[in-house]
Amino acid sequence: MTDPSAPRARYDAAELRRCAAALLGAAGLPPDKAEAVADILVEGDLLGHDTHGLAHLPPYLDALASGDMAREGEPAVLADAPAGQTWDGRKLPGPWLVTRAADLASGRARAAGLYAVAIRRSHHIGCLAAYLPRIVARGQVLILASSDPATASVAPFGGRRRLITPNPIAAGWPLPEGGAALVDVSTAVTTNAMTARRRAEGREFDAPALLDAAGRPSRDPGVFFADPPGSILPLGGVEAGHKGFALGLLVEALTSALAGHGRADAPTGWGASVLVLVLDPARFGGGLAGFTRETGWLAAAVAANPPAAVAASPPRMPGARALALRAEQLARGVALHPSIPPRLEECARRAGIAPPRPIALA
Numbered sequence: 597m598t599d600p601s602a603p604r605a606r607y608d609a610a611e612l613r614r615c616a617a618a619l620l621g622a623a624g625l626p627p628d629k630a631e632a633v634a635d636i637l638v639e640g641d642l643l644g645h646d647t648h649g650l651a652h653l654p655p656y657l658d659a660l661a662s663g664d665m666a667r668e669g670e671p672a673v674l675a676d677a678p679a680g681q682t683w684d685g686r687k688l689p690g691p692w693l694v695t696r697a698a699d700l701a702s703g704r705a706r707a708a709g710l711y712a713v714a715i716r717r718s719h720h721i722g723c724l725a726a727y728l729p730r731i732v733a734r735g736q737v738l739i740l741a742s743s744d745p746a747t748a749s750v751a752p753f754g755g756r757r758r759l760i761t762p763n764p765i766a767a768g769w770p771l772p773e774g775g776a777a778l779v780d781v782s783t784a785v786t787t788n789a790m791t792a793r794r795r796a797e798g799r800e801f802d803a804p805a806l807l808d809a810a811g812r813p814s815r816d817p818g819v820f821f822a823d824p825p826g827s828i829l830p831l832g833g834v835e836a837g838h839k840g841f842a843l844g845l846l847v848e849a850l851t852s853a854l855a856g857h858g859r860a861d862a863p864t865g866w867g868a869s870v871l872v873l874v875l876d877p878a879r880f881g882g883g884l885a886g887f888t889r890e891t892g893w894l895a896a897a898v899a900a901n902p903p904a905a906v907a908a909s910p911p912r913m914p915g916a917r918a919l920a921l922r923a924e925q926l927a928r929g930v931a932l933h934p935s936i937p938p939r940l941e942e943c944a945r946r947a948g949i950a951p952p953r954p955i956a957l958a
Contacts, residue, residue: 605954605957606954609638611952612952613635615950617630620657622947623947632689638930640725642926642930644918646936649726650932654942656720664865671693680712683697683713683715685867690719690721691721695727697713697715701874708879712873714872724766728767728778732768735877735884736770743868746864747761749784749788751807756827761784762844763844765781769887770884772891775892778918779915786828791805795820808822809826830844831844854871
């Protein structure tokens with residue numbers, strides 16, 4: 597059992613990327629795919645999403661070994677319209693697919709104002725926030741949504757049988773002077789990965805995040821893995837979960853339904869349906885300057901808002917803490933969750949690759 601309060605070893609971000617890319621290459625991924633996956637996984641840890649960063653590298657390697665994640669090839673373009681494309685991802689690595697889709701949409705949005713790519717049958721795509729900064733730095737807005745039609749973990753509000761996944765939605769947009777707002781939220785109270793981590797650590801959630809098999813609210817992550825299993829509550833929990841579940845269904849519509857392949861097809865294996873949408877403010881009425889004038893006004897108003905008596909911290913824009921953490925970890929090293937280094941070292945040992953060495957303690 598990992599102690600989450602144990603001191604965290606810090607690692608150089610570039611060294612983590614090197615090791616991750618080398619491990620993926622040893623598992624058969626070509627260099628361009630291995631580097632894209634490594635970049636997104638490390639970026640997840642840099643931004644503080646440590647259940648969706650390098651924690652996913654060992655299962656990705658397992659998926660490559662089993663053939664569940666494809667090594668070679670290109671996505672198939674199933675539809676090509678002026679406003680967007682639909683791809684069959686053919687179970688290729690999700691971070692590579694989404695990075696390519698975002699770059700395509702970014703380029704096409706320069707002319708059209710907006711462009712979307714819907715992807716069916718992608719493999720897992722990692723941390724959604726990790727894709728945002730690069731597109732926002734171009735002065736554009738990126739909206740990203742994902743679901744896994746082969747998995748069910750969240751029950752409808754008022755029900756108790758698993759139906760959909762936590763279905764995250766993320767968005768990033770420019771602020772003045774090169775700043776960024778970053779949103780990455782699940783439409784459920786928690787995620788499958790965090791539920792598994794809490795169970796492994798023997799820790800309950802601070803508030804009810806799940807329902808047991810009988811539909812009773814619970815803080816115990818073990819109910820999710822029981823026989824019969826429980827479910828994760830929609831965002832909003834037992835009181836306002838109708839809102840979170842509605843957002844979860846919206847993500848299902850924007851991902852699997854738009855891509856034309858989802859739960860109705862009874863797919864199997866770990867994967868994702870994805871929507872990538874880029875908007876270019878320069879092609880709209882206010883232009884980029886008008887866009888950032890408004891987003892900057894709102895950011896200043898948020899910062900000037902007096903803190904509530906019960907608030908743990910002053911008001912801040914979404915993503916401010918993640919971006920500050922990213923800058924700090926690039927300077928001082930990435931403080932990996934204690935459960936991650938032993939797994940990286942084991943993967944490196946099996947592959948005959950030098951593991952990353954810590955440079956400090958957090």
